[in-house]
Amino acid sequence: MKDVLSLALVHLATAVRERITLFWFLIFPVFMLVILSLIFGQIGQEGEISFDITLINRDETGGFSDMIVTLFEKLAEPQANGQEPLFSLYVPNAGEDTDTFLIQEKAALRRGKRAAVVVVPSGFGETLAGGMATGRQDTASATITIYMSHTSVASEMATEIIEQMLAEVDRELLIEAGAFDPADEIAAQTIWLGKQGEETRYVDFLLPGIILMGFFTNGLFGVPGAILFNRDQRILRRYWVTPLSVPRFLAGFALGHLALCAVQFAILFSLGRYGFGATVSFLRPAAWLTLILSAVTFMAFGFLIASLARTANAGMAVANILNMPMMFLSGLFFPIAGLPPFLMAIVYANPVSYLANGLRVSLGVESSTMRPVLAIAVPLAWIAVSVLVAARRLRWDVER
Amino acid sequence: MADTVLLQVIDLVKHYGDVRAVDGISFEVDTASVFTLLGPNGAGKTTTLEILEGIRHPDSGEIVVFGDRMNRIGRAVKQRIGVLLQDGGFEPYLKVREILRLFASFFDHPLPVDTILSLVALEDKAGALVRTLSGGQKQRLAVGTALINDPALIFLDEPTTGLDPQARRNMWSIVTDLKETGKTIVLTTHYMEEAEALSDFVCIMDHGTTIAQGTPEQLTQAFGEETMIEFRGDELSEDAIEPLRAWSDGVRVDGATITLSISNLPAAMESLLAWSRERAVPLDDLTVRQPNLEDVFLSLTGRRLRE
Numbered sequence: 001m002k003d004v005l006s007l008a009l010v011h012l013a014t015a016v017r018e019r020i021t022l023f024w025f026l027i028f029p030v031f032m033l034v035i036l037s038l039i040f041g042q043i044g045q046e047g048e049i050s051f052d053i054t055l056i057n058r059d060e061t062g063g064f065s066d067m068i069v070t071l072f073e074k075l076a077e078p079q080a081n082g083q084e085p086l087f088s089l090y091v092p093n094a095g096e097d098t099d100t101f102l103i104q105e106k107a108a109l110r111r112g113k114r115a116a117v118v119v120v121p122s123g124f125g126e127t128l129a130g131g132m133a134t135g136r137q138d139t140a141s142a143t144i145t146i147y148m149s150h151t152s153v154a155s156e157m158a159t160e161i162i163e164q165m166l167a168e169v170d171r172e173l174l175i176e177a178g179a180f181d182p183a184d185e186i187a188a189q190t191i192w193l194g195k196q197g198e199e200t201r202y203v204d205f206l207l208p209g210i211i212l213m214g215f216f217t218n219g220l221f222g223v224p225g226a227i228l229f230n231r232d233q234r235i236l237r238r239y240w241v242t243p244l245s246v247p248r249f250l251a252g253f254a255l256g257h258l259a260l261c262a263v264q265f266a267i268l269f270s271l272g273r274y275g276f277g278a279t280v281s282f283l284r285p286a287a288w289l290t291l292i293l294s295a296v297t298f299m300a301f302g303f304l305i306a307s308l309a310r311t312a313n314a315g316m317a318v319a320n321i322l323n324m325p326m327m328f329l330s331g332l333f334f335p336i337a338g339l340p341p342f343l344m345a346i347v348y349a350n351p352v353s354y355l356a357n358g359l360r361v362s363l364g365v366e367s368s369t370m371r372p373v374l375a376i377a378v379p380l381a382w383i384a385v386s387v388l389v390a391a392r393r394l395r396w397d398v399e400r
Numbered sequence: 401m402a403d404t405v406l407l408q409v410i411d412l413v414k415h416y417g418d419v420r421a422v423d424g425i426s427f428e429v430d431t432a433s434v435f436t437l438l439g440p441n442g443a444g445k446t447t448t449l450e451i452l453e454g455i456r457h458p459d460s461g462e463i464v465v466f467g468d469r470m471n472r473i474g475r476a477v478k479q480r481i482g483v484l485l486q487d488g489g490f491e492p493y494l495k496v497r498e499i500l501r502l503f504a505s506f507f508d509h510p511l512p513v514d515t516i517l518s519l520v521a522l523e524d525k526a527g528a529l530v531r532t533l534s535g536g537q538k539q540r541l542a543v544g545t546a547l548i549n550d551p552a553l554i555f556l557d558e559p560t561t562g563l564d565p566q567a568r569r570n571m572w573s574i575v576t577d578l579k580e581t582g583k584t585i586v587l588t589t590h591y592m593e594e595a596e597a598l599s600d601f602v603c604i605m606d607h608g609t610t611i612a613q614g615t616p617e618q619l620t621q622a623f624g625e626e627t628m629i630e631f632r633g634d635e636l637s638e639d640a641i642e643p644l645r646a647w648s649d650g651v652r653v654d655g656a657t658i659t660l661s662i663s664n665l666p667a668a669m670e671s672l673l674a675w676s677r678e679r680a681v682p683l684d685d686l687t688v689r690q691p692n693l694e695d696v697f698l699s700l701t702g703r704r705l706r707e
Contacts, residue, residue, distance in 0.1 A: 010491065234488045240454075241481075242478060245475070398455045
């Protein structure tokens with residue numbers, strides 16, 4: 001047993017001392033955690049996102065147009081909880097020519113400095129009031145213009161929000177005018193899928209993905225790297241002239257690899273928890289089992305690559321080619337849906353997809369998108385294939 | 401089998417497709433002796449050794465070691481042998497002491513790591529990463545791993561290839577010391593000087609077979625009472641060399657070096673000086689010496705050991 005433990009310790013020590021391993025093992029996952037939570041972490045958290053909106057009111061009669069302006073101003077007020085308001089409003093100064101101001105603000109919109117420019121036309125209130133008085137809606141003359149930019153995500157989102165606001169105003173006005181009875185409204189109830197109780201924060205969705213990514217790159221690069229380098233450099237050969245057998249070497253290597261995954265988990269989890277405020281708890285047995293299954297699957301996958309490559313360099317090349325598609329077509333970092341069929345085929349063959357979903361389901365941060373049986377069967381199938389191929393094809397530089 | 405024979409190899413064969421790497425070789429190694437497999441690269445020395453080390457298995461043939469007869473070397477024998485591979489590597493990010501501890505863990509009865517460190521004079525480097533070691537230090541570490549189980553039988557495959565002269569001398573004294581402590585050593589080399597300096601018994605191999613065996617003295621005495629004369633003769637024509645054959649037993653032209661084997665030295669010297677005056681050959685680097693293993697190999701194969 002001491003040979004197995006020694007080999008495991010040696011594997012750990014080497015991995016921690018080697019800079020390139022350390023990069024894949026720690027720096028890259030941390031980098032992804034930081035970048036992705038910065039990009040996607042803001043979305044869906046009201047108040048923490050803010051749009052720059054220009055509002056030009058050309059209607060001097062007040063009334064309805066004032067109501068709309070007030071609505072915008074309300075959304076631009078500082079929030080009680082200290083968060084940023086939804087809108088930052090830009091309005092023409094008193095006495096400023098609105099035409100010049102509009103041209104200037106449209107230019108700002110094109111440059112991405114504004115999310116939307118909203119113009120309330122002159123006579124808006126009168127037209128609307130007239131329409132209400134006659135009991136019919138004359139939308140053609142009571143029109144608010146929204147300028148937006150298609151090149152900006154913020155602009156699309158802001159426009160959507162403004163349109164919803166106006167639709168709500170419209171509805172209220174119709175009810176006021178007696179032209180619409182809320183009882184006639186088509187009943188609609190919105191049910192969000194993928195949420196169990198309270199809303200999941202992005203970092204809680206992301207952290208399990210990052211941890212799996214760490215395990216994945218660890219297996220994909222670490223296993224063929226270590227095995228093939230050790231073989232090519234004749235390091236293994238020195239072991240084979242001692243009583244050490246290949247199975248015992250493998251036991252030591254696997255133990256060291258899983259210990260490395262455990263260290264990686266501890267570091268990434270602590271960072272996610274204390275650095276990024278993740279609240280997700282990994283203390284459930286199902287989560288533990290999924291993590292172990294993942295580490296083993298990716299380790300087996302590494303052996304598969306080692307079996308198919310002739311040299312350490314070839315092994316790294318194969319790992320590099322597989323790395324990106326397998327990582328991104330798996331839902332590790334963001335939910336996947338609506339991909340073209342040939343990409344979905346990769347998603348469904350990819351063991352990472354099942355493990356990522358399985359882990360998140362077990363953590364309660366995502367609903368199941370895969371059939372539960374498959375979530376275990378597909379990774380197990382990959383392990384079986386990898387072990388079979390490695391047993392037949394992996395050269396150990398020793399006749400057995 | 402005599403009590404003194406520790407290892408006996410009987411008609412060992414190993415073919416790779418059409419390549420007859422080892423083609424039926426047999427030899428015996430006495431306890432507490434240095435046995436050398438001498439031959440050019442590709443003669444089958446390393447393959448023979450790898451079979452004896454248990455990392456290759458022969459197609460046929462038998463091995464008798466420590467009194468047991470077997471077809472292949474297994475774990476029990478590996479517990480008792482030490483191996484220095486020709487081209488083995490070490491994990492560059494491990495420390496010297498960690499490597500020795502790792503190898504110690506593979507054996508049932510290892511020596512203490514500190515004993516090995518002092519044996520191979522690496523006490524100062526115990527905490528150094530392998531990647532910072534010099535070539536000679538790495539080789540000493542390799543010797544350390546080969547000795548960690550206090551083996552009775554040690555295999556050294558090309559132990560000095562690629563080492564500088566100083567490191568080579570160190571290795572030679574390690575081999576001599578080991579022999580003095582009663583270890584049995586089997587080594588391969590393609591350096592004639594090394595075989596002569598270290599060996600009690602030499603087995604000359606070529607093309608997977610044994611072409612001569614004996615003590616270095618026995619082998620060189622195959623040349624009888626011959627003496628060798630060697631000199632440099634740049635760009636001599638066949639016409640110029642022809643007269644030498646009249647009074648010497650053999651003439652070899654090997655690049656710029658001309659070697660004559662002769663039985664009567666005074667007479668030969670006179671004839672050589674006469675020839676040198678007549679042809680205006682300066683006889684640069686003229687040497688008179690006894691025959692060596694290189695001469696034996698050359699006379700048997702017509703080729704040099706290192707080509």
